[in-house]
Amino acid sequence: MTPTGDSPDDRAYVPRHSVEGPPGAPVLVLGPSLGTTMDLWRPQLPELTRSWRVLRYDLPGHGGSPVPDGPVTVAGLADGVAALLDRLGVAAAAYAGVSLGGAVGTMLALRAPGRVASLVLVCTSPRFGEPGAWRERAALVRRDGVAPVARTAADRWFTPSFTGAEPYVEMLRGTDPEGYAGCCDALAGFDVTARLPEVSAPTLVIAGAQDGPTPPAGHADRLAEGIPDAGLVVVEGAAHLAGAERPGPVTEAITAHLDRTWKGLGR
Numbered sequence: 001m002t003p004t005g006d007s008p009d010d011r012a013y014v015p016r017h018s019v020e021g022p023p024g025a026p027v028l029v030l031g032p033s034l035g036t037t038m039d040l041w042r043p044q045l046p047e048l049t050r051s052w053r054v055l056r057y058d059l060p061g062h063g064g065s066p067v068p069d070g071p072v073t074v075a076g077l078a079d080g081v082a083a084l085l086d087r088l089g090v091a092a093a094a095y096a097g098v099s100l101g102g103a104v105g106t107m108l109a110l111r112a113p114g115r116v117a118s119l120v121l122v123c124t125s126p127r128f129g130e131p132g133a134w135r136e137r138a139a140l141v142r143r144d145g146v147a148p149v150a151r152t153a154a155d156r157w158f159t160p161s162f163t164g165a166e167p168y169v170e171m172l173r174g175t176d177p178e179g180y181a182g183c184c185d186a187l188a189g190f191d192v193t194a195r196l197p198e199v200s201a202p203t204l205v206i207a208g209a210q211d212g213p214t215p216p217a218g219h220a221d222r223l224a225e226g227i228p229d230a231g232l233v234v235v236e237g238a239a240h241l242a243g244a245e246r247p248g249p250v251t252e253a254i255t256a257h258l259d260r261t262w263k264g265l266g267r
């Protein structure tokens, strides 16, 4: 994936995307998680498109996004979002992202601070555990496809009592193995722990109380403690895909934060 330099440019990977909501409204970018598509955000769309022009995108090999030629990095994905904003003529936007999508938002806020007016980080982390585990998962998927990770996805993503997992697992089954593996490589190489104090966007961190992959302790709390003045909301009865399992409280937390921090985005 190109480029990995400090400024987005014409060579950036541009993901598949969709734009909904009132023309002229301030733009809100929504980033999905590993193994899901932009439809991860479907439960939030009716509320968010009332007052935001919502730009959703797909990760490489996920949904309809192509698989790039070179290695996938979180910096490259952030540059892709910046390139998308360039194409759409958007100078600055609010950004909300889940897990890997949240990492992309954090990286965008670091690489292009002027473009992120407000940031919401949902079930994500400044560092997703040991890089070796992600390299192993990438190797597994390159060898056996996405079936092995799809079989265990509901357990990683939801609490045991949740009955609506199937449409989300189906997104993972439809993911291109090389795209998925590339995103695992990107997670392996991602660690912005030391740079969190540089994030200047007003930030809200949302965690699922029962999240296994990025639990509140050691992940959400690190983001909230590291990013200046960040808020933290922990949603009970939710695991990793908290916005799917508990759409009400997650949507409410997002809209409350955006309503407080939209200033400068022309609404």
Ligand SMILES: O=C(O)CC1=CCC(=O)O1
Pocket (backbone or CB within 6 Å): 032, 033, 034, 035, 098, 099, 100, 101, 128, 153, 156, 187, 213, 240
């Ligand atoms: O392992 C999973 O499926 C959970 C996850 C970690 C990063 C991400 O985006 O999803």
